[in-house]
Amino acid sequence: MVVSSGSSVEGSVVTFDTKGNLKSRHAKRKESRQSCFTEHRTMVLRGSLVLSLMVAIAVCSSLAYTQLSASEENVGIQTYQSIALSATAGAKAITDRKFQGSDAMAALLGDKFPDASDWPFITFDRYISISGKIASLSSSGTLGLIVVVDPEEVGQFENHTKAQYEAQKRPEGSGYSDFGFGIWKTDTSETNTYADGRLPDRTGKADWGGKRTELDVVMMHNQPGASSLNFNVYSEEDRGIHIDSIYECAENNRLNNDSQSCAVVTDMLELKVKPGPAGAMFQPIFPANDPTEVVAFVGTSVHWEEVLTNVVPDYVNGLMCVVSTDTSAYTFKIRNGDPELVGRGDRHDPTYTSYGESVILNEVNTGAATSAVYTLTVYPSEEMFDAFATDSPKTVALGFAGVIAGVALLFFGYDYLVRREARQRDEVLEMKRRFVRFISHEIRTPLNTVCMGLELLQAELRAPKGRAVTEESSKNKDPDESSNNRDISKDDIDFWLNVSEETSENAQVAVEILNDLLNYDKLETGSMELEHEPVLIWDLIEKTVNQFRIQATNRKIDLQLQMERPFGDTITDVEETSSADSFDPYNVIGDRIRLSEVVRNVISNALKFTPEGGVVEVIAKHIPDGLLDAEPAAVDGEEGVLRERAGCILFSVKDTGVGLSKSQLSRLFNEGVQFDANRLQHGGGSGLGLNIAKGLVEQHGGLIYAESEGLGHGTTFKVELPLYSFSGEDLKRFARFDNCSNSTEPTDLPSSLEFTTEDAASPKQPTTRRVLVAEDSASSRKMLIRLLERSGHVCVPAADGKQAVDAIREDLEASRTKPEHIPIDTILMDYEMPLINGPAATRIVRGLGFKRIILGVTGNVLSEDVEFFLQHGANEVMSKPVSYKEIQKYWKGHQKQE
Numbered sequence: 001m002v003v004s005s006g007s008s009v010e011g012s013v014v015t016f017d018t019k020g021n022l023k024s025r026h027a028k029r030k031e032s033r034q035s036c037f038t039e040h041r042t043m044v045l046r047g048s049l050v051l052s053l054m055v056a057i058a059v060c061s062s063l064a065y066t067q068l069s070a071s072e073e074n075v076g077i078q079t080y081q082s083i084a085l086s087a088t089a090g091a092k093a094i095t096d097r098k099f100q101g102s103d104a105m106a107a108l109l110g111d112k113f114p115d116a117s118d119w120p121f122i123t124f125d126r127y128i129s130i131s132g133k134i135a136s137l138s139s140s141g142t143l144g145l146i147v148v149v150d151p152e153e154v155g156q157f158e159n160h161t162k163a164q165y166e167a168q169k170r171p172e173g174s175g176y177s178d179f180g181f182g183i184w185k186t187d188t189s190e191t192n193t194y195a196d197g198r199l200p201d202r203t204g205k206a207d208w209g210g211k212r213t214e215l216d217v218v219m220m221h222n223q224p225g226a227s228s229l230n231f232n233v234y235s236e237e238d239r240g241i242h243i244d245s246i247y248e249c250a251e252n253n254r255l256n257n258d259s260q261s262c263a264v265v266t267d268m269l270e271l272k273v274k275p276g277p278a279g280a281m282f283q284p285i286f287p288a289n290d291p292t293e294v295v296a297f298v299g300t301s302v303h304w305e306e307v308l309t310n311v312v313p314d315y316v317n318g319l320m321c322v323v324s325t326d327t328s329a330y331t332f333k334i335r336n337g338d339p340e341l342v343g344r345g346d347r348h349d350p351t352y353t354s355y356g357e358s359v360i361l362n363e364v365n366t367g368a369a370t371s372a373v374y375t376l377t378v379y380p381s382e383e384m385f386d387a388f389a390t391d392s393p394k395t396v397a398l399g400f401a402g403v404i405a406g407v408a409l410l411f412f413g414y415d416y417l418v419r420r421e422a423r424q425r426d427e428v429l430e431m432k433r434r435f436v437r438f439i440s441h442e443i444r445t446p447l448n449t450v451c452m453g454l455e456l457l458q459a460e461l462r463a464p465k466g467r468a469v470t471e472e473s474s475k476n477k478d479p480d481e482s483s484n485n486r487d488i489s490k491d492d493i494d495f496w497l498n499v500s501e502e503t504s505e506n507a508q509v510a511v512e513i514l515n516d517l518l519n520y521d522k523l524e525t526g527s528m529e530l531e532h533e534p535v536l537i538w539d540l541i542e543k544t545v546n547q548f549r550i551q552a553t554n555r556k557i558d559l560q561l562q563m564e565r566p567f568g569d570t571i572t573d574v575e576e577t578s579s580a581d582s583f584d585p586y587n588v589i590g591d592r593i594r595l596s597e598v599v600r601n602v603i604s605n606a607l608k609f610t611p612e613g614g615v616v617e618v619i620a621k622h623i624p625d626g627l628l629d630a631e632p633a634a635v636d637g638e639e640g641v642l643r644e645r646a647g648c649i650l651f652s653v654k655d656t657g658v659g660l661s662k663s664q665l666s667r668l669f670n671e672g673v674q675f676d677a678n679r680l681q682h683g684g685g686s687g688l689g690l691n692i693a694k695g696l697v698e699q700h701g702g703l704i705y706a707e708s709e710g711l712g713h714g715t716t717f718k719v720e721l722p723l724y725s726f727s728g729e730d731l732k733r734f735a736r737f738d739n740c741s742n743s744t745e746p747t748d749l750p751s752s753l754e755f756t757t758e759d760a761a762s763p764k765q766p767t768t769r770r771v772l773v774a775e776d777s778a779s780s781r782k783m784l785i786r787l788l789e790r791s792g793h794v795c796v797p798a799a800d801g802k803q804a805v806d807a808i809r810e811d812l813e814a815s816r817t818k819p820e821h822i823p824i825d826t827i828l829m830d831y832e833m834p835l836i837n838g839p840a841a842t843r844i845v846r847g848l849g850f851k852r853i854i855l856g857v858t859g860n861v862l863s864e865d866v867e868f869f870l871q872h873g874a875n876e877v878m879s880k881p882v883s884y885k886e887i888q889k890y891w892k893g894h895q896k897q898e
Contacts, residue, residue: 061397068393076388088359090311101138102300114288119295120147131222145220151204171225185235208237249367264368308339318383564621609657630722643724774804801836831858839872846873
């Protein structure tokens with residue numbers, strides 16, 4: 001570490017290092033130049049790195065663009081081939097399923113109506129539902145039943161069909177034409193007077209010169225309201241010639257005793273149900289008992305737009321699909337995965353003919369001579385290859401540049417973050433050092449007083465004994481008597497008492513700092529549990545103010561109190577009141593001890609920051625419409641009984657101290673503000689008190705805030721807590737209110753250290769108890785036993801957990817074998833002990849059958865440590881330092897429970 005000096009040598013300012021050596025300004029300039037050189041070298045290296053990265057960006061980007069541009073065409077071709085194969089395979093699969101569906105339907109009908117004599121007057125009420133399922137499974141839009149009707153049976157057939165439509169619950173008008181219900185054919189000539197272009201057809205003679213005299217009528221259809229119902233398929237040549245071919249095939253099979261399929265697929269035609277290029281498949285039905293006689297057909301439509309739907313992904317555009325037979329062809333273009341009809345003929349771009357991929361769609365082995373063969377051929381187009389010719393080369397090239405630039409940015413960002421983390425680590429280390437210095441100072445300061453006071457008492461008590469303690473002893477003292485043999489005067493006793501009080505007070509200051517740290521941890525982790533009981537807040541404030549009167553008097557501060565109770569006159573600090581004579585129906589529901597901590601903290605802060613001759617004014621008043629957002633609350637043990645709101649209490653503490661700036665006000669309730677306290681503070685503390693108070697007040701549904709006009713103008717702290725209405729009978733039911741009774745006896749000692757030898761020797765003690773004191777610290781064990789024995793109790797010492805267990809085992813055995821034996825009544829069990837720790841020893845003792853009181857004693861007062869001790873069998877856990885009054889308090893509470 002270099003320490004600057006203001007001296008000069010020959011006109012040069014010098015500095016001193018830790019060994020006292022001199023460094024001239026020349027040496028400093030040399031160090032500065034070296035530092036600049038190092039910084040310059042670092043900048044050059046960073047610049048070289050940036051230049052290298054830029055060259056890498058240029059080279060990598062160029063190579064990436066060139067390679068990707070060269071391979072993009074191949075990628076496009078491969079992608080097209082993959083799509084083309086998928087499209088052809090998908091279309092063939094759909095077509096095959098359609099043919100399989102019609103074949104399955106024909107077989108089903110042939111088995112269901114096995115006799116040729118049953119036809120065409122069959123009854124099949126469930127045809128719609130069954131054919132619909134088969135059509136769905138086979139991707140077929142239509143499955144029609146076409147029956148062969150003799151012209152002489154037309155009338156009977158039409159009546160039968162009409163009844164069938166009614167039984168099948170087809171829509172009204174099914175099978176009807178303008179001329180009425182019956183078999184029909186198409187006639188678009190001008191002589192036809194029917195608007196729908198249909199004429200009755202009953203003769204069975206086809207106008208186109210068919211070989212057969214029969215009617216092939218669409219009797220049933222999977223679509224309930226199909227427009228083709230009652231249509232004579234044989235009346236049209238593009239369908240009739242294929243029916244003649246089916247009959248020829250069936251006859252050949254009969255003559256040759258063959259079973260070849262006679263199914264037929266028509267050439268391109270227009271369907272009755274949907275416009276657009278399509279084909280129709282007729283599957284003959286042979287009854288099971290007459291397998292050579294054709295009685296009907298299953299008609300299936302093959303609409304090529306449907307076949308090409310969903311055979312390619314929806315992102316495909318520009319794929320040309322040509323569906324062709326030997327006599328005709330139609331071209332479709334795929335857009336966004338769906339086919340659009342381009343027109344009749346093969347319309348693909350000849351440039352891409354070599355890329356064509358073909359598949360035969362209906363590879364059906366049939367004996368029908370007129371059956372057409374359909375072929376699907378797919379081709380790419382310029383539009384499709386344009387889609388493959390993306391901006392990938394450019395994008396990848398820019399990506400390379402971006403990646404390298406990003407890596408550079410990451411590097412510099414990482415460098416920045418490392419340097420920032422190093423700074424933050426230094427800041428954390430500095431905060432830790434400041435925290436350690438603060439804790440060391442704030443705890444060593446009161447402990448210094450404790451140590452000096454104890455040392456002084458030891459020196460005083462080591463003086464020769466046998467001196468009379470009288471006020472007259474000084475008058476009769478021999479002037480030649482050695483100073484070591486002087487008598488003890490009343491002044492000596494007062495001095496010793498004062499030293500002991502200051503020792504206790506400073507010890508409690510150290511304990512309170514540790515308690516603040518622990519309470520802060522509980523609030524931060526959400527493990528602080530509050531009681532919900534009626535708190536006589538008015539009496540609590542009055543009692544707490546009275547406890548600070550001696551402290552205020554010693555510091556020459558005027559501590560004033562003004563109470564504006566809800567029912568009654570205003571009470572000032574010059575009046576004496578008693579809670580026994582007054583009754584306040586409006587009180588707080590919460591934790592009395594925690595609220596007392598809040599009040600003490602605010603008053604204590606005001607006294608710390610107020611100089612001698614200053615004034616601290618405490619005012620408590622009722623605000624009828626305060627804290628309207630606070631909700632009704634219930635007392636522990638009365639769940640479901642919500643107390644009515646009664647406004648709030650406003651508790652304010654105004655001092656004439658140093659005041660606070662706006663910056664200090666903004667962070668006043670943050671943790672650790674004490675660490676940066678201004679130089680005008682007159683007291684110590686953990687810096688967590690106000691943060692803890694804020695958390696406690698908010699958990700009670702209240703508010704805490706501070707006001708100040710600036711430095712030198714004092715500060716006013718205000719606390720608002722919701723009030724609830726209680727009756728006198730309600731309050732009598734809560735025994736703990738005995739502890740809230742007002743006392744005007746002033747004290748500035750904490751309750752945990754309010755112990756005197758008179759208390760210990762008080763004749764009002766309960767029956768003598770036999771206490772096992774398990775404590776590994778010999779001095780603590782010795783003093784605790786001394787306190788208990790001075791109060792009339794009998795103690796059994798134990799230096800570790802094993803000795804404690806052995807002592808209880810012997811005590812329980814003696815209780816069983818010796819009727820006169822007085823058993824151990826209470827165990828004071830330390831947490832950290834050798835051999836067996838406190839919780840483990842407690843569990844063992846409970847296992848031996850010890851049913852009486854076990855009080856855990858520990859310096860580890862985190863919530864999880866306390867809960868761990870309780871889970872092992874302790875009735876209560878007390879934090880160190882232990883006071884006799886705390887032990888008494890538990891004994892009294894235990895007696896009430898019994």
